[in-house]
Amino acid sequence: MYDIIIIGCGTAGMTAAIYARRSGKSVLLLEAESIGGQVAVTPKVENFPGFGEISGSELADKLLDHATSLGADIELEKVTSIKKLGDRHFSVTGEYNSYECKAVIIASGAKPRHINVEGEDELVGNGVSYCAVCDGAFFKNEDVALIGDANTALIYTLQLSSLCRKVYLLTLFDRFFGEQELVDAVKQKSNVEIHHNLALTKFIKDGDSLAGLEMLNKESGDIETYAVKGCFISIGQVPDNKAFADIVNLDEKGYIIADESCCTSTEGIFVAGDCRTKKIRQLTTAASDGAIAALAANSYIDRVVRPVV
Ligand SMILES: Cc1cc2nc3c(=O)[nH]c(=O)nc-3n(C[C@H](O)[C@H](O)[C@H](O)COP(=O)(O)OP(=O)(O)OC[C@H]3O[C@@H](n4cnc5c(N)ncnc54)[C@H](O)[C@@H]3O)c2cc1C
Known part of the structure; x- marks a missing residue:
């Protein structure tokens, strides 16, 4: 059993993995498509503090190196559901396997909006x-x-x-x-x-x-x-949170409802990055959410889960 499973290997998910590992928690990152998420397809980033100018793929590589060098595990797997296992644990199911954990961080980001014209x-x-x-x-x-x-x-x-x-x-x-x-x-x-x-x-x-x-x-x-x-x-982004609709509350546009605390409607499930309700969807806010969600998950496990295991 992992302490924390993080769904999505974008900026939010990888930042969450860095913070969770540095708090001593075991971490599994699950990624549906390609490591890095949106930043990996960004030609040039000029507003990530400390870097001046960096290509998106290089920034994604640095985040990945950082998370894996601290010991985060990664599996390529699209998550299809999250279920409660009793009061304190979760089962996270993907296309190939199921995994168990004490806390979940959803960092599933957003996808390009379709124009919805025939063909x-x-x-x-x-x-x-x-x-x-x-x-x-x-x-x-x-x-x-x-x-x-x-x-x-x-x-x-x-x-x-x-x-x-x-x-x-x-x-x-x-x-x-x-x-x-x-x-x-x-x-x-x-x-x-x-x-x-x-x-x-x-x-x-x-x-x-x-x-x-x-x-x-x-x-x-x-x-x-x-x-x-x-x-x-290129007409905007939409979230793809259908797989999580029966375990956390979504807003009318499909974003997972959470404020700056990154807590969802379900205890033990946290959310980070573009997939949650917020005004500004950027790399810095994704990274910020990743840190907040990981520290919240860490404290939840220490406070709520550990004493009863
Ligand atoms: C072309 C472009 C240029 C941009 N330029 C900038 C910029 O210069 N500066 C800036 O600050 N921001 C920029 N942004 C926005 C920024 O990239 C995003 O705000 C940020 O990357 C969001 O990170 P995230 O981790 O929340 O989500 P994402 O990067 O979307 O990552 C989410 C990950 O979750 C995975 N996932 C989704 N569903 C599942 C599932 N069910 N199971 C497993 N994995 C799943 C996805 O495959 C993806 O890899 C740009 C975005 C684009 C598209």
């Missing part, structure tokens, strides 16, 4: 992507579109502009919502064409692959066509 799911891998860092290179010297208007969309546009022949930056509203510095950098790129105030009406296909986009110009009412082989969608 989207079938085109993923055939032209539609949510990650320019992961898939941009597949469209080298091609024309692509980026749908979005905030920081991630702007970062992805810059990334794509250095790989692709042309990038159509298509926004859903009449302005950008990202940092001015990024907006200025995008506007300086000669191969980026910006079009505002659009709505995606159709993915145009050639066989199984993407061939273009039909967009409604909300101002003129015209349908505009963009011939692109790649379409990157």
Whole structure:
């Protein structure tokens, strides 16, 4: 039995592992997809204190080295449920195995929001992507579109502009919502064409692959066509906490309800990072939550679980 199982190997989960190990607790990290979470697909981080500028993958590697060098175990496993085992323990079940522990920290982060236009799911891998860092290179010297208007969309546009022949930056509203510095950098790129105030009406296909986009110009009412082989969608994040809905309370958007204490509605289950209710979802707040959740889990085990075992 582990003292603490942490679900999600992103910034929040790995920070929680560092704090939990340094408190002397045994720790298992369970990761569904790839170690690092969102930071691993961030080209450049410039606001993580102490680093000035660092690539996201390097920061993810450093977090991983730190957590594992302190003795945290890691398994690649998507968690599908958490159940209570009596009053004081939990069983955490994944696709392959079940594990037992005294406390759980959910750090399952967030995933890209889908645009929900017909054909989207079938085109993923055939032209539609949510990650320019992961898939941009597949469209080298091609024309692509980026749908979005905030920081991630702007970062992805810059990334794509250095790989692709042309990038159509298509926004859903009449302005950008990202940092001015990024907006200025995008506007300086000669191969980026910006079009505002659009709505995606159709993915145009050639066989199984993407061939273009039909967009409604909300101002003129015209349908505009963009011939692109790649379409990157960057319209925000959504949590994926369905597996935990029967054990902790979620809000109407699916975030796990918790305040700065990182305690959930269930004693012994804590939450950290982008998957919880909060206003600011950033690396620093994910790391902060990881520390708070781990120390809360540590104190819960010492105070509540140990005396009765
Ligand atoms: C392109 C991009 C650029 C960004 N740039 C910056 C920036 O410059 N500065 C900044 O401060 N923030 C930035 N952010 C935001 C920042 O990356 C996130 O706020 C932060 O990484 C959240 O960390 P997290 O650990 O909460 O979640 P995540 O990083 O999302 O990690 C959650 C992990 O949990 C795993 N998981 C989910 N469900 C399960 C399950 N059921 N079982 C097992 N594992 C599961 C996921 O696979 C994932 O690895 C950026 C985000 C993106 C997408």
